[in-house]
Structures are given as structure tokens and as C-alpha cells.
Amino acid sequence: MTEQKLPAATRGPSDHTLRDQIVNAAMEYFSHYGFEKTTVSDLARSVGFSKAYIYKFFSSKQEIGEVICASCLTQITQRLNAALEEAPSATEKMQCLFQTLTVAGSELFFRERRLFDIAAAASRDRWSSAERYEAWLRETTVAILREGREAGEFERKTPLDETAAAVYLVLRPYADPVQLQAALDTAKEDASRLAALVLRSLAP
Amino acid sequence: MTEQKLPAATRGPSDHTLRDQIVNAAMEYFSHYGFEKTTVSDLARSVGFSKAYIYKFFSSKQEIGEVICASCLTQITQRLNAALEEAPSATEKMQCLFQTLTVAGSELFFRERRLFDIAAAASRDRWSSAERYEAWLRETTVAILREGREAGEFERKTPLDETAAAVYLVLRPYADPVQLQAALDTAKEDASRLAALVLRSLAP
Incomplete structure (x- = not known):
């Protein structure tokens, strides 16, 4: 809906x-x-x-949940967009994507409001708000990769689609509240480690 | 226990x-x-x-579950060890680690015996069998990285511990039955994509 x-x-x-x-x-x-x-x-x-x-x-209850969920996810995308705008290079944007996504998700789903329950249902049952969010994250990943390729920061041998799909797979556990919950204590450190691995994989 | x-x-x-x-x-x-x-x-x-x-x-019931779980995980490690022995290089061993882990886990937890329930409890509640399995996977990752570094297949600039921790984080969703279940349909393809990304990150 x-x-x-x-x-x-x-x-x-x-x-x-x-x-x-x-x-x-x-x-x-x-x-x-x-x-x-x-x-x-x-x-x-x-x-x-x-x-x-x-x-x-x-x-239905889900329709109310959808509106709440969409509002939460908009908060995350706004925070991410603001952080990405300040990052001066594609390399820093990629680090920022992993970091901000993890921190914003952890705060919103688990600390500030405990809206984990709604976010988990949205993710599990593929609510449209969750699907739009996923699509936005994929597009953002592609945009950063494209910028890095154009600036000579990232390698260009691997097809862009292939690289984008793989990077998104690494990022996904930090976008999904259920998977994020499974390793919440170390999520921030883990995300920074994974960003570093992804950047090594993108080296020209 | x-x-x-x-x-x-x-x-x-x-x-x-x-x-x-x-x-x-x-x-x-x-x-x-x-x-x-x-x-x-x-x-x-x-x-x-x-x-x-x-x-x-x-x-207790958990004690019976532990024995069943340990037996399942032993099947996976034996299958992985056999596959790794046949892989002629560290590069192929790394691909094999991602592929075999995903295929063996998918079959054991979801198709052959539907022992997902036990595996999920073991993972969530940190049963000793699940912790031993995780330790074994970490050691196996380190061993492949060390072999690849010695053979000149993998870069040596990044500290081995750092690389191993990051690669294990990429691998983990495919070792964990709950995370594996979340993307079972595409798990095999995803694992192969991630192995390729990891190998790009390891390029000397």
C-alpha cells in the first residue's frame, strides 16, 4: 500500500x-x-x-504501522543524506553510508523509541515503506560508486551492477533491524570494519 | 556445557x-x-x-538439542574440510568457503531435516556447539588468508587480524541459520558475489 x-x-x-x-x-x-x-x-x-x-x-493496524515506519525510515534517509552531503569524497561517502546507517538504525529502532517491533514486521513482511527504503539504499550505493569511479577513486574493471549488488549485500545486515539486533553491541565497530573491506575491494 | x-x-x-x-x-x-x-x-x-x-x-531438552546440533555442525565442518582440501589455491579455498558453507547450511537446516529450529536456538542462545563452530570458522578463515598471503595471492598490508575479522563479518550471515533463512532464495548467488568482493579486497 x-x-x-x-x-x-x-x-x-x-x-x-x-x-x-x-x-x-x-x-x-x-x-x-x-x-x-x-x-x-x-x-x-x-x-x-x-x-x-x-x-x-x-x-488496518498495518496501515497505521506503515505510516509510522515510513516516518522512521524518512528520518534515517534524511540523516544519511545530510551526512553524505558533507562527505568530501566517494571514499568518505562510502564510510559514512556504513557508519550513519548503523548509528541511525541503532538509535531509532532500539534506543530512542523502541520501534523495533514495527521495523521488524515491515522488513519481514516486505511492507512498501521497507521496500522503498531498500530501493533508496541501493540507488545511494550506486551513486557513490559512480562518483568514485568518475573521480578515479574506485576501480572500473568490475561491472557497476555487480559491484553495487555485492556492496549492498555487505551493507544489508545493517539496514535490517532484525539482523542489526543480532549484533547490536559491536555493530558500529563491525560497520567500520566492513566499510574498510569494501573500500579495499574498490581500490583501482 | x-x-x-x-x-x-x-x-x-x-x-x-x-x-x-x-x-x-x-x-x-x-x-x-x-x-x-x-x-x-x-x-x-x-x-x-x-x-x-x-x-x-x-x-534437559537443551542438552539433547546440543548433541543434535553438534552432530549437524560436524557434518558441515566435515563437508567444508573435504571441499577445502580439493581447492588448489587460497583464492579457490575462499570461494569454496562461502559456497560450501551456504549450500551445506541451506540443505541441513532447511531441506534435508528441517533442523532449523534447533540451529536457531543454538545460535541465538550461544550454545557451546554454536560457539565452537564459530571459532572453527574464524580459524579456517585465518588459515586461508595466511596461505594466500604466503603464496602471494593476497595483499599483506592490512594486519591479518583486521582482514580476518572483516572477512568473517561478511561470511557470518551465511553461517547463521536465522540470517541465512532471511535470504534463502538468493543465498547461493549472494554468497558467490560476496566471495568475489572479498577476493577483490584481498588483491595484492
Whole structure:
């Protein structure tokens, strides 16, 4: 389900505000009680809206989760974009991609808000927000590789597609909340080690 | 808990045989009904031993799981050792490590016996069999790197420890049943792509 399909888009600003209120209340609720084992009824009871009222705006719990998830992932991509813009070379951009992704993901999914539950469901069940995020990460990887090849920082013998697919595979465990959780204690150090390995593989 | 601590070691051949019977029956049982949600009582009822009889040989369900897990992981290490012996160079050994690990793990955990449940518990709860397996994989990685450095196939500028730690991080998702499951459809192709990236990073 894409955001364009959500009913709120055609319901005007007043409904928008009500919809945002539900999303904010749901985000607070899910970050305390988890996403998987709670229902729309639980949520409605806790936040003081009627279940029918929530269903006026969202067809399912997943639809609420999608909006929360999309908002979290947008925070990560914005943070990554800002960090990448400051990195002066493709080499530093590649290090930055591994580092910032790991730090931002760790903070968002595990520390600040404990939205791990939603992120894990999104990743496991291939929600559209998770798929868009993955596509964005792949494109960002390709853009850094292309920049590095053009600047003579990276080798050009290996087909770009092949290199991009392989680098993305190395990066993926740090983009996926479930895999990130499995090695959270060492994730930052591991990501920096992997960036160094990837950069050695890209040497001209 | 190590195998040396198990009581059967001091009970003579007859008990050994009885213990093996229980392990074989348990392996069959767990591969059908799973490991996590079954109990020693379920197992006893199904295989026709009394619960007390099983507890004569094993102090807990995990202890039975440990023996099964150790036996599975031994199968993988034997298969890997045989494949590595046939690989004529360190470069081919590195490709072989990624390929064989992925194929053997996929077959053992997901196709042949569906022992995924036990392997996942072993990995998540850091059973001693899983830790020994991880240590063996790390040592094998170091041995291949050392061979390649001595033969002039691999670069020697990066400290060996650093390279080994990074290569192991790339390899790890294919050694871990939970991570392997997340991308099982493309695991073989992915592993080959990652081996190629690792080999580019090792180029002298």
C-alpha cells in the first residue's frame, strides 16, 4: 500500500490533523506495548478514540504501522543524506553510508523509541515503506560508486551492477533491524570494519 | 556445557547405545514437530521412552538439542574440510568457503531435516556447539588468508587480524541459520558475489 492510496489525502486538512493525532498516539502506544501483540481495539482503548473512529482513517493496524515506519525510515534517509552531503569524497561517502546507517538504525529502532517491533514486521513482511527504503539504499550505493569511479577513486574493471549488488549485500545486515539486533553491541565497530573491506575491494 | 561433561561418557558402551537411540529418536521428533514448542514429556510420549528414562541420560531438552546440533555442525565442518582440501589455491579455498558453507547450511537446516529450529536456538542462545563452530570458522578463515598471503595471492598490508575479522563479518550471515533463512532464495548467488568482493579486497 502506498501513501498515495490512503484516504486522508482526499479528506482535507481537518482530517489530516485528526489522522496525525491517531498516528502520534499509536506511535507512543506501540513504542511502549509493542506492535505485534497489540490490536486496534487495545490501541483505541488506550488512546481514548473509538475503534470505529480509528477505522475511519485506517483500514488496518498495518496501515497505521506503515505510516509510522515510513516516518522512521524518512528520518534515517534524511540523516544519511545530510551526512553524505558533507562527505568530501566517494571514499568518505562510502564510510559514512556504513557508519550513519548503523548509528541511525541503532538509535531509532532500539534506543530512542523502541520501534523495533514495527521495523521488524515491515522488513519481514516486505511492507512498501521497507521496500522503498531498500530501493533508496541501493540507488545511494550506486551513486557513490559512480562518483568514485568518475573521480578515479574506485576501480572500473568490475561491472557497476555487480559491484553495487555485492556492496549492498555487505551493507544489508545493517539496514535490517532484525539482523542489526543480532549484533547490536559491536555493530558500529563491525560497520567500520566492513566499510574498510569494501573500500579495499574498490581500490583501482 | 561440553560433551565431556555428559554422564554417558562414563557409563560404558551399553548406555552409549541407549543414549544414541534417544538422540536419534529426538532428532526425528524435533525435525517434525520443532524444538522450541515441544517438551521432554512430548518427546518421551512420542518415542515411547519414559520421561524419567530420558532424564537418566540428559538433564534437559537443551542438552539433547546440543548433541543434535553438534552432530549437524560436524557434518558441515566435515563437508567444508573435504571441499577445502580439493581447492588448489587460497583464492579457490575462499570461494569454496562461502559456497560450501551456504549450500551445506541451506540443505541441513532447511531441506534435508528441517533442523532449523534447533540451529536457531543454538545460535541465538550461544550454545557451546554454536560457539565452537564459530571459532572453527574464524580459524579456517585465518588459515586461508595466511596461505594466500604466503603464496602471494593476497595483499599483506592490512594486519591479518583486521582482514580476518572483516572477512568473517561478511561470511557470518551465511553461517547463521536465522540470517541465512532471511535470504534463502538468493543465498547461493549472494554468497558467490560476496566471495568475489572479498577476493577483490584481498588483491595484492
